[in-house]
Amino acid sequence: MNRDTYIALGIAFLTLVFIFLQKNSSETPAQVEDTTHQQFTAAYGSPLIDGNANDAAWQNAEWLPLDQAWIGQTPAPQDYAGRYKVLWDEGNLYILAEINDDVITDTHEDGLVKYWDDDCLEVFVDEDASGGNHQYNYNAFAYHIALDGKVVDIAPDSSFQYYNDHCISRRTSEGQRNIWEVAVKLYDGKKYQDGGENIPKLLKNGKVIGFALAYCDNDHSPERENFMGNVRVEGADKNRGWIDAGIFGRLTLSE
Ligand SMILES: [Ca+2]
Ligand SMILES: [Ca+2]
Ligand SMILES: [Ca+2]
Ligand SMILES: [Ca+2]
The missing domain is CATH 1.20.5 (Single alpha-helices involved in coiled-coils or other helix-helix interfaces)
Known part of the structure; x- marks a missing residue:
């Protein structure tokens, strides 16, 4: 050569x-590209948690549908209609939910008894977007926010517990229109200890978390009539978010 x-x-x-x-x-x-999970983006902003959507920060966020039937059939608009926005800052994830619900129901006086069968907003967060089972551990949280603002999830010992300081919310209503404004703290589930000194995570631009949102609507029945979520869930059993963080969407925090 x-x-x-x-x-x-x-x-x-x-x-x-x-x-x-x-x-x-x-x-x-x-x-x-993650095609398994529905993708969402949260804009940066710090609203005042007062149940009023007039914050300038919310004007930068787009409305997203809360229209997937996880239990029951899709209700008529006069029975239920919902949409929401998300924002974030270093300390919190923020949710604004506009829920039209014809009858507001709170039949269980004890907040730890069948709380999912009263009207409530449910916020699902998986801080490290790991997915997986979270029924009796803190791999992810499913915060049921009651009409009075109390926050319940299931503890590792399978009891129902309050996590009121994890989600600060204010709800206002005018006719059938309810505005829920919520600030959610995110915790490292691998370190979280019941009764311990748990420090919320500092959030940063570009962080991806597992996220879903739902509304339990009950008007007249012993059990909730509809359970409406924000993500599509495959298969016959769509009520899986309280056990399986794999169905959550992926929310990217963006500036
Ligand atoms: Ca506000
Ligand atoms: Ca209703
Ligand atoms: Ca996790
Ligand atoms: Ca209702």
Whole structure:
């Protein structure tokens, strides 16, 4: 082989190496699109939690539908209609939910008894977006926010417990229209201890969390009549969010 052949072979080899590196760099996990989970984005902003949607920060966030029937059939609009917005800042995830509900129901006086069968807003968060089972652990939280603002989830010992300081909310109503404004703290579920000194996470631009939202609507019945969520859930049993963080969407915090 002469010198030109060596050079030609060298160039061909380097080209192959380059193509190989390009191909592999485009297949790194960070660049693979997540098509399994519904994708959401939260804009940056700090609303005042007063049950009034007139904050300038909310004007930067878009309305998203709360229209997926997880239990029951999709109700008529006069029975239930819901939409929501999300924002974040360093300390909190914020949710604004506009819920039209014809009858507001609170039949269980004790907030720890069948709280899901009274009208309530349910916020699902998985701080590290790990997915997986969270029924009796803190891998993720399913906060049931009652009409009076109390917050309930299931503890690792399978008891129902209050987590009132995890979600601060104010609700106002005018006719059938209810405005829920909520500030949610995010905790590292791997470190969270019942009764411990749990410090909420400092949130940052670009962070991805597991997130879902739902409304339990009961008007007249012993059990809730509808359970309306924000993400599509595959399969016959769509009421899985209280056990399985895998059905949550993926919410990216964006500036
Ligand atoms: Ca407000
Ligand atoms: Ca209703
Ligand atoms: Ca988790
Ligand atoms: Ca209702």
